[in-house]
Amino acid sequence: MMRSRRAGYLLGFAVCVALLAYALYAQFGQGYEPCPLCIFQRIGVAAIGLVFLVAALHAPAGRGALVYGVLIDLAALATLGVAARHLYIQFLPDGAVPACGASLDYLYKVFPLTDVIRKVLTGSGECHKITWTLLGLSMPGWVALSAAALGSWGMLVSVRPAQRR
Numbered sequence: 481m482m483r484s485r486r487a488g489y490l491l492g493f494a495v496c497v498a499l500l501a502y503a504l505y506a507q508f509g510q511g512y513e514p515c516p517l518c519i520f521q522r523i524g525v526a527a528i529g530l531v532f533l534v535a536a537l538h539a540p541a542g543r544g545a546l547v548y549g550v551l552i553d554l555a556a557l558a559t560l561g562v563a564a565r566h567l568y569i570q571f572l573p574d575g576a577v578p579a580c581g582a583s584l585d586y587l588y589k590v591f592p593l594t595d596v597i598r599k600v601l602t603g604s605g606e607c608h609k610i611t612w613t614l615l616g617l618s619m620p621g622w623v624a625l626s627a628a629a630l631g632s633w634g635m636l637v638s639v640r641p642a643q644r645r
Contacts, residue, residue, distance in 0.1 A: 484539075485535075485539060485540070485541075485545060485637055485638070486536050486539045488633070488636075488637030489532045489533070489535040489536035489539075489548070489634075489637060490532070490533075490536045491633075492528070492529075492532035492552070492633055492634055492637070493529050493532035493533045493536060495626070495630060495633075496525050496526070496528050496529025496532060496630065497529060499525050499623075499626055500522060500525055500526060500529070503518075503522055503525075503619075506612065506619075512611055515607040515609075516587075516607065517565065517566040517569070517607045517620070518566070518607075518619065518620070521562050521566065521620065521623045524555060524556075524558055524559025524562055524563075524627065525559060525623070525626070525627070527555040527558075527559070528552060528555040528556055528559060528627070528630050528631075528634075531548060531551045531552050531555055531634070532552060532630075532634065534548075535548035535551075535634075535638075545637075545638040545639070546638055546639065548634070548638055549634055549637070549638025549639060550635075550638075552630070552631060552635065552638070553631045553634060553635055555631075556627045556628065556630050556631025556634065557627075557631060559623065559627040560624050560627040560628055560631070563620040563621070563623040563624035564620075564624060566607060566620035567618070567620050567621060567624065569607045569608055570608055570609075570610055570618060570620065572608060574608075
């Protein structure tokens with residue numbers, strides 16, 4: 481087990497950085513263009529990582545640590561929800577998938593943020609395509625597993641008793 485909460489939080493932050501680095505490599509190095517739901521999942525992983533980083537810098541004790549654990553879990557659950565929605569859309573039958581929609585940049589320019597979020601979570605044709613798999617899981621499948629693991633890790637680090645030096 482980690483020797484301190486700070487080290488546990490830093491490990492969670494490092495995992496989030498690694499996930500985002502791979503997503504950027506897949507996009508720019510391998511040429512996989514992310515769909516709007518993929519972008520939302522990246523934002524979720526970044527939010528989890530940000531909470532881990534703030535928690536590591538703060539190094540809270542007692543109830544403060546529990547607050548960070550809850551914040552990490554909330555960010556992880558939101559990310560898991562978006563990934564689950566993406567998986568649902570990927571496994572819809574071909575005839576049930578909505579047509580490809582406007583780009584995320586266009587949506588941000590034309591619609592209010594709440595409408596953009598609603599339209600993205602509805603999904604579109606580009607979110608249906610599975611272009612990358614590892615061990616039989618698509619990218620949102622791995623994001624869902626990672627978010628669940630990071631949420632569990634954040635709570636574990638936050639609730640376990642701090643070790644004395």
